[in-house]
Amino acid sequence: MLEKTKTYHRRKIVIVFLMCVLMLAGLMGRLVYLMVFRSEYYQEKADALHERERSIKAARGKIIDRNGTVLATNRTVCTVSVIHSQIKEPEKVISVLCKELGISEEIVRKRVEKVSSIERVKANVDKETGDKIRSYDLAGVKVDEDFKRYYPFDSLGSKVLGFTGGDNQGIIGLEVYYEDYLKGIDGTILTQTDARGIELDGEAEERIEAVAGNNLHVTLDYNIQMYCEQAAKKALEEKEAEYVSVVIMNPQDGSIYANVNVPEFDLNNPFVLPDSVDTSAMTEQQKNDALNKMWRNQSVNDTYEPGSTFKIITSTIALEEGKVSVDDTFSCPGFAIVEDRKIRCHKVRGHGGQSFKQGIQNSCNGKFIDVGVGVEVFFAFTARIFKQRTNQVNYGQRKTETSIKHC
Numbered sequence: 001m002l003e004k005t006k007t008y009h010r011r012k013i014v015i016v017f018l019m020c021v022l023m024l025a026g027l028m029g030r031l032v033y034l035m036v037f038r039s040e041y042y043q044e045k046a047d048a049l050h051e052r053e054r055s056i057k058a059a060r061g062k063i064i065d066r067n068g069t070v071l072a073t074n075r076t077v078c079t080v081s082v083i084h085s086q087i088k089e090p091e092k093v094i095s096v097l098c099k100e101l102g103i104s105e106e107i108v109r110k111r112v113e114k115v116s117s118i119e120r121v122k123a124n125v126d127k128e129t130g131d132k133i134r135s136y137d138l139a140g141v142k143v144d145e146d147f148k149r150y151y152p153f154d155s156l157g158s159k160v161l162g163f164t165g166g167d168n169q170g171i172i173g174l175e176v177y178y179e180d181y182l183k184g185i186d187g188t189i190l191t192q193t194d195a196r197g198i199e200l201d202g203e204a205e206e207r208i209e210a211v212a213g214n215n216l217h218v219t220l221d222y223n224i225q226m227y228c229e230q231a232a233k234k235a236l237e238e239k240e241a242e243y244v245s246v247v248i249m250n251p252q253d254g255s256i257y258a259n260v261n262v263p264e265f266d267l268n269n270p271f272v273l274p275d276s277v278d279t280s281a282m283t284e285q286q287k288n289d290a291l292n293k294m295w296r297n298q299s300v301n302d303t304y305e306p307g308s309t310f311k312i313i314t315s316t317i318a319l320e321e322g323k324v325s326v327d328d329t330f331s332c333p334g335f336a337i338v339e340d341r342k343i344r345c346h347k348v349r350g351h352g353g354q355s356f357k358q359g360i361q362n363s364c365n366g367k368f369i370d371v372g373v374g375v376e377v378f379f380a381f382t383a384r385i386f387k388q389r390t391n392q393v394n395y396g397q398r399k400t401e402t403s404i405k406h407c
Helices: 002-037 039-049 090-101 105-112 127-135 173-177 222-239 284-295 307-320 356-362 365-371 375-406
Strands: 051-056 070-082 119-126 141-150 187-192 206-208 244-249 256-262 329-332 335-338 341-344 352-355
Touching: 002 039, 051 141, 070 090, 070 127, 090 105, 090 119, 090 127, 090 141, 105 119, 119 127, 119 141, 127 141, 222 244, 222 256, 307 356, 307 365, 307 375, 329 356, 329 365, 335 365, 341 365, 352 356, 356 365
Parallel strands: none
Antiparallel strands: 051 187, 070 119, 070 141, 187 206, 244 256, 329 352, 335 341
């Protein structure tokens, strides 16, 4: 009986011992896993507890016209922030920031007293103001240099170039269309702190430098754009029009040399409506609608009748189909009767007798009404041309594929 009891206790001891060994082996395995395979991850976590991160804004790429004139660039501004744990004289900090930044005490106090790793007080502060705040040498106040978009010619090409917001991201125009190309890659400033979040004296900052965005070279021509804007403004006043649009294009390659839509707006103050607009009784929605209307590029976003530009198509079809010849003559009394409608020519007294070629030069409405090829002929001609173009494209593709195979 005694022997059985000893055997039983011995088994229990062995089982307990084996369980302890397994537990220790498990703990050792876990420890090896954390220290060897996950060491980098936990090292980053530990570093993050003792590092404060501040962003270095990347310079946005310039927009440059076809002759090298800079249409959009950057100005150096500052971002003012506070670090709660480092502030030693909160009342002095509040007083200085209120005075230099022109912000109410309530807003500044709220941000100074907020317990956070870093709190932004104001962005896009003039460099002179930022340097002045830096000269106070206030503990817990950080002044970091930043970039703000600047347009040297104010309103020139405003509805084409577009503008950026407070975060320096494109909102309309080329600025938003080429956002990924123009924007850079922000950098980082890493500073060492203690457990309370206070920066350690004598510790060097680690900097990951920002990468500037790419410069965008466009086909716009500053001189042509300026001349067209002056002409458009003159026409706007003389005709008392709501707006005037001008587009200058190189027909050889489609390059746009000018795109004018007056009245333009100040790109450096894009959220300010013109003095002619009374905003006193406007709701926020009405102000937003007014801004969207002011920013609208009419020459791109609006729909227009082709007008006299379509006379090229009519002339081509008429000549190709043998409806007229270059030597045919026409008479223009200044109007033409189409069923029950009287359609006038732009020259009220009429162009009189003229050849087909002269009618094109004069853009004579009466002459083109006489030439009118009809709907059926128009659709038959366009269908034939489209089929020819499709065959040419397909032939070109087959030829390219054959060349690739031979290569």
